[in-house]
Amino acid sequence: MNTTKSFSQAFNDTTYKLGGNGKRNIQVLIDALANIDENLASDMYGKGKLIEDFQDQMADYLGKDTAVFFPSGTMAQQIALRIWCDRKGVKRVAYHPLCHLEIHEQDGLKELHHIEPTLLADKNRLINLEDVQNMPKDIACLLLELPQREIGGQLPDYAELEAISAYCREQEIKLHLDGARLFEILPYYQKSAAEICALFDSIYVSFYKGIGGIAGAILVGDKDFTEESKVWKRRHGGDLISLYPYIISSEYYFKQRVNKMEQYYEESKELAALYNQCHGVTTMPTEPVSNMFHVHFEIPKDQLEPILTQVYETTGVGLLPYLSNSSESTCYSEVSIGDLYAEVPKDKVKIAFGRLDAELNKM
Template sequence: MTDAELLQTCRIVFPGHRASTPAQTFGAMAAWCEQNNVAHDVYGSGALIEAFEHKIAELLGFEAAVFCISGTMAQVTALRLACEDRARALVALHPTSHIIVHEKSNYQLLGHFHALQAGERHRPWSVDDLAAIPDQLGAVAMEVPMREIGGQNPSWIELDAIKAHCRGRGAHLHMDGARLWEAAAGYGRSPREVAHGFDSVYVSLYKGIGGLGGSMLAGSAEFVARAAEWFRREGGNLIHRSPYVVSAAMQFDARLAAMPAYFARTQWLYEILRAHPSIKPNPARPQANILHLHLPASREKALAIRNQLACDHGIWLFGRAAHGALADTCVVELYVGDNLLDMPDSAAVEALALLSAALAA
């Protein structure tokens, strides 16, 4: 049985939002389109997509925003344009940046810019990490929050210092805001407050929002217009963006409204984890509704435990597991969404106790 098939048999699922079948998703989209008299856009021109782009721009405090089929395309394009504007080809990236970890050296192979890794792998940036760079930077790309280290963020004071530092040295400050909505809840601030001081922001339409895919890039009107032209040149000129926009727009407000509740549930989960000291959460205190659990078991053993609990108890605790830095340890990720929010407290407590017992055995 595949992981996906095993997951389907479970009555209790920890990570993420409730999964919908394609038929359920497309049915909900069709009903929403009927209710809102939605027509297809044509190459990005249309009432729905233009209104949604304007909504994202307003929400983040920018002049404009534009849809892009993927964050991978949006971010490296934005950073290349920022470097061109300043005639400086160097971009500072955290070692865990999505661009470095997941994008197959696209910036380098496509000749977009040169990347310089700054800061330490296991902690968020500080302003000192950037100040230590003597080179002239065209741009600084900062993930908010930093997924690969458990959804960590710099403190609000440190974030303000980073914004001021980049402004003072004339470097374009770009936000990888794939999970900006989650970070805003963790900071107890609005998305606009978090985005203030950045020169451009990318947000995902599918990660926390639950759309089919796609992203938005926000910035000045001139910057966004140039990026949109490059998206077309790079193959992102879909004749209809409407399926992606509808799937995000129809649930966007509800998802944003739920972010504080997801974060509160994450805080509750941390309290429950205190009873199981062998399961170590990272960060030490919640900073968004995403966290990593460091387990005292090899990756293979952790996956075997996950599968056994799924077969015996109908409990699905996590998806993938990654090898830990130490032998016989591993790391798993939890995104606290609808599943944990709606789960009875007793079910969550029982599931963690079963995991802890299995790890001890």
């Protein structure tokens, strides 16, 4: 029996799923279009009311002069780093070893922009002030990702963030925020997006993480910076004649979910506590600081999958859609809380975790 296939199928077949905002299907776009005037004109190569209004709205929300809508964060962030490198005449930036640009972009930063990164900190922990103080001086820009997704969505203390920002300003090193999950961390920091963004020179945010849109990103900064980013957007092939399917859906789901981040954060802590009560299970962070966390199991994927499959089939509750081995004897998965969690009856959740713990205790 192919357990991977049956595991994935068992998850899909569950009535209740604990993570996410629901299926990524065409309905997501149809819903976003439902109340849009069909006569609304398309944006045209980055111009027009449709795109400019949303850019203005996001610049305002993030507390910067200007914003540019991009089809992807990959494009937006490479361009941000390129601009800061060109300004300083230095082809070097610094970021975390598990930065999106380092592990998910086929080395676009190096291959297209010939920018070399200095990797700060050990991959299993956050970048701290000391790492920043000790980095080489020929750095054009430091990129911080908040929260650091690949280690479970961890965050530095706000005071440390402020100290890093102050140090970079003093050293004339630009500070860029990978804010793919910026909205998701506001409840923990108890800060506005604009307050956090004030610590940075440029910021990218995403609309298909916690916001649950289709795709799309916003890059903000001062006007010189964003105008230059539009030139690079054209060069990258991202200045499409029409980006409106992404803009409309970004705006729609932003309005729908940006004020639910506090709820997701509370639910994330609740769910992590349930995992931590199970035998041989820990979450990273132990107490989440956003809507996301990682779950680590002290057994490998091929032993855990049949257990979870049984839990899914007997309780109708889908805990995790996939597992990845982290060593020969351990595995993990990622949880991001969205709209679905609140729809699951608490007693169903309790039964599912009861069964999971019972099975893990037998191992």
